[in-house]
Amino acid sequence: MSMPYLGDPSLVWTADQLVAALGPMPLSRIVFDPPPGTATVEDALQLNERHDSLCELIDGTLVRKAMGAYESFLAVELIALLSTFVRENKLGIVLAPDGMLRLQPDQVRLPDVSFLSNVRLASSGFPQSAVLRAAPDLAVEIISPDNTREEMDRKLRDYFTAGTRLVWYVYPETKNVHVFTAVDNQTVLGEQDQLTGGEVLPGLVIDLAKYFETPEIPQ
Numbered sequence: 045m046s047m048p049y050l051g052d053p054s055l056v057w058t059a060d061q062l063v064a065a066l067g068p069m070p071l072s073r074i075v076f077d078p079p080p081g082t083a084t085v086e087d088a089l090q091l092n093e094r095h096d097s098l099c100e101l102i103d104g105t106l107v108r109k110a111m112g113a114y115e116s117f118l119a120v121e122l123i124a125l126l127s128t129f130v131r132e133n134k135l136g137i138v139l140a141p142d143g144m145l146r147l148q149p150d151q152v153r154l155p156d157v158s159f160l161s162n163v164r165l166a167s168s169g170f171p172q173s174a175v176l177r178a179a180p181d182l183a184v185e186i187i188s189p190d191n192t193r194e195e196m197d198r199k200l201r202d203y204f205t206a207g208t209r210l211v212w213y214v215y216p217e218t219k220n221v222h223v224f225t226a227v228d229n230q231t232v233l234g235e236q237d238q239l240t241g242g243e244v245l246p247g248l249v250i251d252l253a254k255y256f257e258t259p260e261i262p263q
Contacts, residue, residue: 066107067195075099075106088152089144089174098142101152109154110190111141114216118186119156121255122214126159129241129248136161136181137170144175147206153199156214157184159245179206181244186214201227210244219256 059071062080074080078087081104088101098109111119119141127138139145139158146152158180167178183203185196196213203211204227213222221239223231233239235256241248 062105066102066105067192069107069110069192069195070190073108073110073190075108078106080105084150085146085152085175092142092144093174098154100154101150104150109141110188111156111186112188115156115186115188116141118214118216118255119184122157122184122250125250125255126157126245126248129245130159133247134162135159135245136163136165139180145180146175146177147179147202151202153183153202155180155183156186158182161244179203179208181208182210182212182241183208184212184214186216200224210242212239216256219252221252 059074062074063069063071066074075083075091078084083101083104083106085101088099088106091097091099091106098111099106100109101107123138123140130136130138137160139155139160141154141156143158144152144154145158152175159182160176160178161181164178164181180203185191185199187196200211200213204224209225211224213224214220215222219235221233223233223239223242225242233252235253237252239250239252239255
């Protein structure tokens with residue numbers, strides 16, 4: 045039995061129903077002002093601009109992104125690697141976790157790292173507004189302990205439905221990267237492997253052992 049649509053304003057949701065429909069996920073990640081199912085892109089924008097937390101908009105419900113210090117470090121490292129490659133080859137742009145992408149009218153996602161090609165930007169335009177109406181060519185999510193399997197499965201479907209061509213799920217604890225070229229097409233890479241850009245970023249090669257390497261802190 046499928047869950048009712050979260051954005052139906054005629055429905056009143058219990059906390060348990062919301063958690064089940066969205067993930068499940070910790071209740072603390074769900075924003076209740078405005079009430080779930082009634083939030084808009086403008087609400088997400090205002091909350092993110094106040095820097096209270098980064099929130100995604102899912103079927104009219106604001107959900108706080110899960111991110112920790114190590115996950116943030118890995119996102120920054122990947123942004124640096126991708127930005128250098130993309131700029132040198134004049135392929136498009138790379139966005140950070142606060143880059144808001146509107147995939148559907150009531151859905152805004154914030155990938156931890158995203159790449160948009162020149163071809164895609166030719167349709168959507170350069171992101172001079174706060175929210176870009178486009179799906180990324182590449183979406184990267186650094187998986188946190190608070191991220192659930194159901195939540196990430198839903199996000200994967202959302203990306204590919206909107207037109208994303210490549211998705212990377214980075215797992216810091218196991219030091220694995222799950223590479224998706226479709227919802228049902230997955231390759232798992234470990235530290236001994238090299239991560240490539242495939243058809244989306246041809247020529248890109250990332251040594252995963254070096255990427256996951258923890259920097260030495262001087263004593």
